[in-house]
Amino acid sequence: MSRRDSGAAARSTAKGGDASSEARLVLRLRGLRPSLSPAEERVAAQVLRDPRAAAALTISELARAASTSETTVLRFCRRLGLAGYPQLRLALAEEGALPRDRRAPTSDISPKDTLDDVVAKVAFAETAAIEETAEQLDRAVLDAVAARVAAARRVEIYGHGASALVAADLQQKLHRIGRLASATADPHVALAGAAILGPDDVAIAVSHSGETRETIEELEAARAGGAYTVAVTNHPVAPLARAADAVLTTSAREPTIRAGATASRIAALFVVDCLYLAVAHRDVRASRQAVATTRRAVATHRVREE
Numbered sequence: 001m002s003r004r005d006s007g008a009a010a011r012s013t014a015k016g017g018d019a020s021s022e023a024r025l026v027l028r029l030r031g032l033r034p035s036l037s038p039a040e041e042r043v044a045a046q047v048l049r050d051p052r053a054a055a056a057l058t059i060s061e062l063a064r065a066a067s068t069s070e071t072t073v074l075r076f077c078r079r080l081g082l083a084g085y086p087q088l089r090l091a092l093a094e095e096g097a098l099p100r101d102r103r104a105p106t107s108d109i110s111p112k113d114t115l116d117d118v119v120a121k122v123a124f125a126e127t128a129a130i131e132e133t134a135e136q137l138d139r140a141v142l143d144a145v146a147a148r149v150a151a152a153r154r155v156e157i158y159g160h161g162a163s164a165l166v167a168a169d170l171q172q173k174l175h176r177i178g179r180l181a182s183a184t185a186d187p188h189v190a191l192a193g194a195a196i197l198g199p200d201d202v203a204i205a206v207s208h209s210g211e212t213r214e215t216i217e218e219l220e221a222a223r224a225g226g227a228y229t230v231a232v233t234n235h236p237v238a239p240l241a242r243a244a245d246a247v248l249t250t251s252a253r254e255p256t257i258r259a260g261a262t263a264s265r266i267a268a269l270f271v272v273d274c275l276y277l278a279v280a281h282r283d284v285r286a287s288r289q290a291v292a293t294t295r296r297a298v299a300t301h302r303v304r305e306e
Contacts, residue, residue: 025091026051027136027251028080034209035237036079042066043076047092055092059085122262125252129267132251137271145202145246146278148228149179152202156227157183158190158218159206166206166232166268173276178290187214194218197227204230206272208252208264210238219243232271234264248275 026048033044043066047054054062063070077088109118149155155174159167164185171183184190191214197203203222207215210233220243223229231244234252241247250267280287 025080025082025088025094027132030251031234031236031249032079034211034235036076037072039066039068039072040076040079042068043073047088051092055089057089125263126266129250129252129263130270133249133267133270136249136251137274138248141246141248142274142278145230145248146275146282148202148230148246149174149204149275150279150282152228153180153200154197155179155181155202155204156190156193156197156218156222157181157204157206158194158215159183160185160187160212160214162265163206163208163212163215163268166265166272167204169269170204170206170272170276173272174279176291176294177276177280177287179279187218190214190218191221194221194227195225197222197225199226199228201225201227202230203227204232205240205244206232206268207238207240208234208250208268210235210240212240216240216243232268234267 029044029048033041036044043062046062046066057065059070059073063073066073074085077083077085080088082088082091109121113121157167157171159165164183167183167185171181174181182193184193194203201222203219205215205219210231216239219229219231219240223243223245229244229246231238231240231247232250233240233247234250235241236247236249248271250264250271252264252267
C-alpha cells in the first residue's frame with residue numbers, strides 16, 4: 001500500500017467510509033462527537049442516551065427530542081456515513097439488540113456508589129476500551145503503518161501528559177527488537193527532532209483528544225520534512241488526525257472524574273502493542289533473537305534468592 005493509499009484508508013473511518021459495519025455506529029459516533037455542531041451534538045446525545053429508544057423514533061420525533069430540525073438529523077446521518085435516516089434506525093436497532101454488558105452504561109461514579117461499584121465501573125470501562133478498540137481498529141492501516149515502521153531509518157514518537165507514558169512504552173518495545181526509536185516528553189526536544197526527519201523516517205503521535213497543541217506541532221514538523229506520519233487518537237477527525245498520513249483510532253469512554261485518563265491510556269497501549277507485534281511479526285526470527293539478546297543483557301540486574 002502506498003503512502004497515499006494508506007493515508008486514504010486511514011481517513012476512511014473519519015469520512016464515514018466504514019459505514020458498511022453498522023454494529024460500529026456508536027463507536028464511530030463517539031469518535032466524531034468533538035467535530036459535531038451544537039445541533040448535531042444534541043442529536044448525538046439523544047442517540048447515545050438510549051440507542052434502542054432512538055431507533056423507535058421517527059425522524060420528526062428525534063428532531064423534536066433534540067430541539068432541532070429534520071435537516072440536521074439527516075446531516076447527522078451523513079456525518080456517520082449513512083445514506084439516510086432508515087439506515088440510522090437499523091444501526092441503532094442492532095446496537096440496542098446487543099447484550100446489556102456490551103452497551104455503554106455510564107462509568108461515572110456517584111456519591112451513592114459503594115467501593116464495589118467503583119471497582120466494577122473501572123473494570124467495565126477498561127475492559128470495554130480494549131474490546132471496542134479491537135473491534136474498530138483498521139487492520140489495513142495497522143499493516144501499512146507496521147510496514148513503514150519496520151523499514152524506517154528512525155522512528156520518533158510523541159506524546160505529552162498521560163500520552164507520554166504510551167509513547168515511552170512503544171519506544172521501549174521497538175528498541176527491544178532493534179528498531180531505532182526515540183520518545184521524549186520535552187516538547188522542545190521533540191520538536192527539534194521532528195524538524196530533522198526525512199522521507200525514510202516515521203513519526204508517531206499519541207493524543208486521546210487529538211487536540212494537544214505540542215503533539216500536533218511535532219507531527220506537522222515531521223510531515224513537512226517528508227516523514228511518514230501516524231496519529232494514535234480517539235477522535236479520527238481531530239486536528240492531529242488531519243496532520244497524519246495514517247490514523248489508528250482507539251475507542252475509550254472517559255468519565256468526568258478521570259483517574260489519570262486510565263481507560264484512554266489502556267486503549268492507546270493496546271493499539272501500540274498491536275503495532276509493535278505487527279512490526280515484530282514481519283521478521284519473527286530476528287525479533288525473537290533481539291528480545292533474547294536484550295533479556296540476557298539485563299538478566300544480571302535481577303535479584304534472585306539463592
